Amino acid sequence: MPEMSTAEDRLLTGWGRTSPSRAALTRPRDVDELASVLSSSRRGTPVIARGLGRSYGDASQCGGGIVVDLSAFNEIGPVDRDSGxxxxxxxxxxxxxxxxxxxxxxxxxxxxxxxxxxxxxxxxxxxxxxxxxxxxxxxxxxxxxxxxxxxxxxxxxxxxxxxxxxxxxxxxxxxxxxxxxxxxxxxxETSYISVDEERFEDVDSLMAEMRRSDSNYHYSVAWVDCMTRRGGLGRSILTRGEHARRRDLPTAKRSEPLVAPVQARLRVPFRAPNGLLNAATISAFNELWFKKAPRKKSGAIHSLSSFFHPLDGIADWNLLYGSRGFLQYQFAVGDDHEDCVKSAIELLSSHKVPSFLAVLKRFGQGDPGPLSFPIKGWTLALDLPVGPRQLPSVLDELDSLVVGAGGRVYLAKDSRLRPDLLAAMYPRVTEFEEVCRRVDPDGLLNSDLSRRLGIRHPGATWRE
Amino acid sequence: MNDAFGRPQSVIVLGGSSDIARAVVRRLAGARCKTVVLAGRDPERLSSAAKEALDAGASLAPVVLFDAHDVAQADLTVSNCFAAAEGPVDLVIVAVGDLGSPDSDERDPTRTADLITVGFTWPASALTAIAATLREQGHGRIVVLSSVAGVRVRRSNFAYGSAKAGLDGFSIGLAESLRGSGVIVQVVRPGFVRTKMTEGLKPAPFSTGPEEVADAIIRGIETDAQVVWSPGLLRWIFMIMRNLPQSIWRKLPG
The missing domain is CATH 3.30.465.10 (Uridine Diphospho-n-acetylenolpyruvylglucosamine Reductase; domain 3)
Known part of the structure; x- marks a missing residue:
């Protein structure tokens, strides 16, 4: 590869900090430099782009290859007032x-x-x-x-x-x-969200409410406790909101209704040991989260940050999981597979897998992307520290459950899917690869994720 | 590629017909591992190990022959193994060693040289070649089978034990040299393992079996532990053992 002014070898991981790999990180300054990275890689060195490294697994890693840092392509144009x-x-x-x-x-x-x-x-x-x-x-x-x-x-x-x-x-x-x-x-009109919050004792009543009335809200998300079984399975908090109008704001805020969210300044101030986030500390956190939620409250005014990005307040919260890191398991299933969501929560709780409050959402219609994740129905996302012995096999079991329900896991979060399930979860992967081959006949574009799952070799997921 | 739990999709085993190696391979092939390259001395035993790997879930299990007395060929053997894998290699297991027969061998200068060559010199040379290839790959894991016999060398098997002591120290130094490269080196220190290598010997206290050692290795891979003891209790026992006066050490059983 050409000597970019800023090329250097770097050990990279995703946000979950699992499976590090080393690559030549290069930061092209313009399209010409970028094009020359791709054309000079003809010898077969794999290349992938990387943004802020927030995908949880190995999607923006490329061991032994080239990782392209796009931070120089950061221009922001004006918003066109008519078209937005x-x-x-x-x-x-x-x-x-x-x-x-x-x-x-x-x-x-x-x-x-x-x-x-x-x-x-x-x-x-x-x-x-x-x-x-x-x-x-x-x-x-x-x-x-x-x-x-x-x-x-x-x-x-x-x-x-x-x-x-x-x-x-x-x-x-x-x-x-x-x-x-x-x-x-x-x-x-404002940088605030008007929020309705409601607590539920179990996931059945939560899901019934989401089905009934999510369509009335612009934004909706539920937090589900997969650890306690007090009362029923999956006590939860449903949080839904609308962009607040100026007249919804308290008088003090009306004079300055549009405040830009600020970049986090806090960092994790210590080196977290493995196991800091364990069954005991996580259930204590989950408990607190529930205690602070009102049974039912409507019209509370939240800032954009606190509604959409509660964890952005601490820049590197992923370090709290220790050196082994963590993973997120997120899957989507169709509307008629509500029971799959419940079985998943049941599975985690019966195997006593420590997990932070899971995020449950309803998905609308998916878009035409062959590898795009959403399908109309439900999606559940779980944050899981690496460490518990039972975790690898519980997640393999969860895969089978999800595939059985015609569902899929989110590749941006994945770090451990069984490669032979990829085609069952994303049946259009062959069509996807054909498009890739049209613009990249030598198969240069590859990441640790794509090599692990054999995305560029569909059908022969692994070497057969 | 290794996944978030360190589960490899391709593995090379040097010393692929050893009981411990076979038990590890069965577990890996049952999880994510599709390519298993088995290298060793005995073609028959290797092909039966290869069949076992395929039965357990691997789809490619080539065999590479080598002789660990031939130090000059270590480099070539390693590159043959990588070529046989037909792609990136996620894990290399080094399970090479010769216990010898202490009674007859300890008075034989040639046999002593053999035990050190097979147990230390050849593996050290091979490890150097493996490290270079994995470094270029930008990721990978090396698991080296050491032994408690090398933690504190004793009368009953001092040639074997000192070769393991050398290999153990070499591997930990290699691990340090590879920090930040994406390549991890882990050392496994089993106690007395009831295998074909120890057949006929009286088991030492805290003896264990190949299946137990394989479980400990799989768990060690998942946690990136620098040193894997099997059974785990030996970690604490050897904290004391390695500091005992020689006069007491000499009298301990095993």
């Missing part, structure tokens, strides 16, 4: 976009549980937020994007090249490297 469109660099973070646009009264169409993701990462994972049941995932709001591939640069939109556009949406960076995107922002 904004042109941004793929390396721009949602944090920096919000800092620029919230004071002007514009918000991102979709935000995950953190602002610390880049636009490129948001496209590659086709991220979803608390509004998926209404607005779909991120790429449904991308009007166009520029994709650099080993065979050239492509301007993509649903009209220009729908096949490559949708393969890139949720394609885990395997179709090429996105450099810019045009995103449809939404207008907001």
């Amino acid at each position: 469109l904004i042109e941004v660099g793929a390396g721009a973070s949602l944090q920096s976009i919000m800092a620029a646009t919230v004071p002007e009264g514009w918000f991102v169409p979709v935000t995950p549980g953190t602002r610390q993701v880049t636009v490129g990462g948001a496209i590659a994972s086709d991220i979803h937020g608390k509004n998926h049941h209404r607005d779909g995932s991120f790429c449904s709001h991308v009007a166009k994007m520029t994709l650099v591939t080993p065979t050239g640069t492509h301007e993509l939109s649903e009209e220009l090249d729908p096949e490559l556009f949708w393969a890139t949406a949720g394609g885990m960076g395997l179709t090429g490297i996105t450099t810019t995107a045009t995103v449809e922002m939404i207008p907001i």
Whole structure:
């Protein structure tokens, strides 16, 4: 590879800090430098792009290969007042976009549980937020994007090249490297959310309520306790909200209704030992979380940060899990497989797997991306420290449960899926690989994730 | 690639027909491991180990022959193994050693040299070659079968024990040299293991079986432990043992 001014060998992990691997990290300054990284890699060295490294597993790692840091592609254009469109660099973070646009009264169409993701990462994972049941995932709001591939640069939109556009949406960076995107922002009157909160004793009553009335809310999410069995299975808190209007705010806040979220300044001030987050400390945390939630309360005013990104207050909270790290298991199943969600909670609780409050959401219709995660129905996400002996086999069992229900796990979170289940979970993976081959015939675009799951070799998931 | 629990998809085993290695391979192939390269001396035993790996879930199990007396070929053997894997290698297990027969061998200068060569020199040379390849790969794990016999060398098997002592120290030094490279080296220190290598010998206290050692290795891989003891209690026992005066050490059974 050419000597980029900033190329250096680096040991990289995902946010979960499991399975580190070393790669040449290179930071191209412009599209020409980026194109020359891809064309000089013809000898077969694999390449993948990396944003802020927030995918939990190995999606933005490439052991022995080249990892492209896109932080130089961070420009943020103005929001077009009529259309709400904004042109941004793929390396721009949602944090920096919000800092620029919230004071002007514009918000991102979709935000995950953190602002610390880049636009490129948001496209590659086709991220979803608390509004998926209404607005779909991120790429449904991308009007166009520029994709650099080993065979050239492509301007993509649903009209220009729908096949490559949708393969890139949720394609885990395997179709090429996105450099810019045009995103449809939404207008907001204030930077506050008006929140309704309600506690439920068990997951049945929670899910019934979500089915009944989620459609009345712009944003909705539930926290489910998978550890205690007091009362019923899965006591939970349902939190739903709308962008607050100016008149909803207390008088003191009305004079300054649009405040940009600030970047976290706190850091974990010590080196956390393995096992700090264990069954006892996690259930204590879960208990506190419930105690602080009201039985039922409506119209509370929350800031954007506290509603959408509660963990962003501490910059490196992932360090609390110790050196072994942690993983997130997130799956989606269709509407008629509500029982799969319950069986999953049952499975974790019966094996006494320590897990933080799980996040339960309803998904709306998925978009056309062959590797895009959401399917209409339910999604459950679990944060699990690595360490408990039973965890690897419990998760393998969970995979079977999910596949049996026609569901899938989220690749942006994955760090341990059984490769032979990929095609069952993503039946269009072969079609996806054909699109990849069109723009990357030598199979240069690869990550630790894609090599682990054999994404670029569908059908022969492992060497047969 | 290794997953979040360290479960490999491809493994090379040097000393692939040993009882401990076979027990580990059965477990790995039952989980995620599809490629198992088995290297060793005895073609028949290796092919039966290969069949076992395939039955347990592997889809490719080539065999590579080598002789651990031939130090000059260690490098070549390692590259043959990597070639046979036909792709990146996630885990290399080094389970090479010769216990010898203390009664006859300890007075034989040639046999003594053999035991040290097979137990230390050859594996150290092979480890150097393995480390270089994995370093380039940017990821990988090396598990070295050491022994408590090397933690404190004793009368009954001092040639074997001192070779293990050398290998153990070498491996831990190698682990340090690989920090930050994405390559992990782990050392396994079993107690007396009832295997074909120890057949006919009187088991020492805290003896164990290959299945138990394999379980400890699998758990060690999951936790990245620098040193894996089997049984685990030996960690604490040897904290004391290694500091006993020689006069007491000499009288202990085993």
